[in-house]
Amino acid sequence: MKTMNGLRVALGVAIAAVSIGAWAQDGASAGALAGTAASASSGMTAKAARxxxxxLRRKVYAALAKHKEIDAGNISVTAKGGAVMISGTVPEASQINTVTEVVNGVAGVASVTSKLTVQRPFGQ
Structure with missing residues (x-):
């Protein structure tokens, strides 16, 4: 009787382990298929996207360089799929809006997120 209960428990554990493993593989393959479908639908490889x-980053930097009223020395630009994030510091608060408008005007920019702050002088 004890042997029979032991076998049932062992068999139950084995079935549970196999079903968990199969479920994990199924989920992983579904995720892989979704990733493949997403990359195929966009039509770009990862290298082409980079x-x-x-x-796009270079175009944004070039546009900022054309505007002499903008001190872009401390501005960082990150681009991903048309979404551009600008961060860093500018010497005057009025330059934050100017930089955002210039970046919005660059061809290929879909959205702009600004994390610019006003640079405080040393000692304040």
Whole structure:
């Protein structure tokens, strides 16, 4: 009787382990398929997406450099799929809006997130 109960428990544990493993593999393959579908629908490989993001960053930096009233020395630009985030410091509060408007005007920019702050002089 004890042997029979032991076998039932062992069999139950084995079935549970196999079903958990199969479920994890099924979920992983579904995630992989979803990722493949997402990349196929966008039509870009990861390398091409990185190149496009770098090109957009360069265009934004070039646009900022054309505006001499903007001190862009402490501004960082991050681009991902048309969404651009600008961060860093500017010497005057009025430059925050100017920088945001300039970045919005760059071809290929879909949205702009500004995390710019006004630079405080040393000692304050």
């Amino acid at each position: 190149q496009a993001n770098r090109a």
